[in-house]
Amino acid sequence: MTETVLDRFLRYVVIDTQSDPSSSAQPSTEKQKDLGRLLEKELRALGLEDAHLDEHGNVYATIPATVDKPVPVICFCAHVDTAPDFTGTNVRPQIVRNYQGGDIRLAGDPSRVIRVSEHPDLADQIGHDIVTSDGTTLLGADDKAGIAEIMTAAATLIADPSIPHGPVKILFTTDEEIGRGADKVDLAKLGAAFGYTMDGGKIGEIENETFSADLVEIDITGLAMHPGFAKGRMENAIKIAGDIVSRLPRDIAPETTEDREGFIHPIDISGAMESAKLTFIIRDFTEEGLKDKEALLKGIADAVMRDYPRSTLAFTVREQYRNMKVVLDRHPEVTDNLTEAVRRVGLTPETRSIRGGTDGSRLSFMGLPCPNIYTGGHAYHSPLEWISVQDMEISVRTIVELSKVWEERTAG
Missing domain, CATH: 3.40.630.10 (Zn peptidases)
Structure with a gap:
């Protein structure tokens, strides 16, 4: 005691x-x-x-x-x-x-x-x-x-x-x-x-x-082949993942937001030519703000995929807390x-x-x-x-x- x-x-x-x-x-x-x-x-x-x-x-x-x-x-x-x-x-x-x-x-x-x-x-x-x-x-x-x-x-x-x-x-x-x-x-x-x-x-x-919080996983399946014969054919999943990350708005990130502003935050990236995975956490104080940011991220991913017509993407949202x-x-x-x-x-x-x-x-x-x-x-x-x-x-x-x-x- x-x-x-x-x-x-x-x-x-x-x-x-x-x-x-x-x-x-x-x-x-x-x-x-x-x-x-x-x-x-x-x-x-x-x-x-x-x-x-x-x-x-x-x-x-x-x-x-x-x-x-x-x-x-x-x-x-x-x-x-x-x-x-x-x-x-x-x-x-x-x-x-x-x-x-x-x-x-x-x-x-x-x-x-x-x-x-x-x-x-x-x-x-x-x-x-x-x-x-x-x-x-x-x-x-x-x-x-x-x-x-x-x-x-x-x-x-x-x-x-x-x-x-x-x-x-x-x-x-x-x-x-x-x-x-x-x-x-x-x-x-x-x-x-x-x-x-x-x-x-x-x-x-x-x-x-x-915050309300969700986790988003983006699984990318590209088209891998020998680089010596890849012209017009290869679709590198690593590059697809990089394109998605590069298009994220800089003003909706943890390092640029404060107070009641939410963000989209990439926390993990892994993969090879044939497949890659991106993991994000999405944060906002309102449900509406959370869904808006998820829709924004999905729109970015879909826009990138239009440049890679033979590749596919799976977009999964997992609720974390509210x-x-x-x-x-x-x-x-x-x-x-x-x-x-x-x-x-x-x-x-x-x-x-x-x-x-x-x-x-x-x-x-x-x-x-x-x-x-x-x-x-x-x-x-x-x-x-x-x-x-x-x-x-x-x-x-x-x-x-x-x-x-x-x-x-x-x-x-």
Whole structure:
């Protein structure tokens, strides 16, 4: 019970839990269960006898209510996996104690520097203890900070039964970073009415809206033959793929859009002369915008194919997740109670949209309305990732206060 959020965070980040988008298994990497097994053990040590790890790597547990009146069951959720964008093997966390300003050079790779000019939120961290990686790996604050905060809040609630709250469920998922975090979650077993993902960034920020997201795969079949006899006959699938990518509008790309602007983003290309494959992610805050961008991409592909009459193309759209605000607007109390909890820990709530997704997107449409709460992390998916210990402590307090708000605002 005396362990701090920092103690837990440092223990979790050194466990390699990277997910793998090329794997069709769930979880996509068995090593994610290494952290899951540890969390199951720690939850049981806290006295949560129903804590268990399922075959898909999800961890479930229940903190019993401390009041007799019926209170809606709420859930706090975080994901164990780290992003495939940069290695998460052999993480060596570093702590800058009592940060006094200035750039932070990372010891494992001195060429990597967390610069104040590029990370202006550092200006708010004077006197804080800043945790970074050594620059050779991800830190893993996304989302092991959320896990550490939930575990620490759970220990707080269990240690003090005088804190009034209803039943609180804990859920740790796998494969969130590759868009599959909610695929194998059993909501009936979880038994919660409303949820909160601990997967946000700057303290005070409440995220109640995400992109809607689809994945598009374009499979190209060209006409391959010996290049010495190819004139007027060969149709090279690699060149077809290149023509499609070259015609993408430059102003509808991640690197040229911001705020509520969506994009078309090629994420993978592979192939040979006879066949090639392009993979895109399409993002927009509205369903209409999503479909417009898919139609634009299909039009580009069809136009290119007119120059290759003996080749064929298959265009496949796969739904990934949808904007959770559609669901959350039907349950305003979920965000209202969170806003009150944020005020109680001394912060000014700021509601914002995520230019991305979270488990909350899928969970909301599965029947668990689920906005996103800050963890204090910054520069996710990068070796320059950093987090303040003091901000993590505020996130812990937010979970505790939110549990109390739900009890207070439920009529007896």
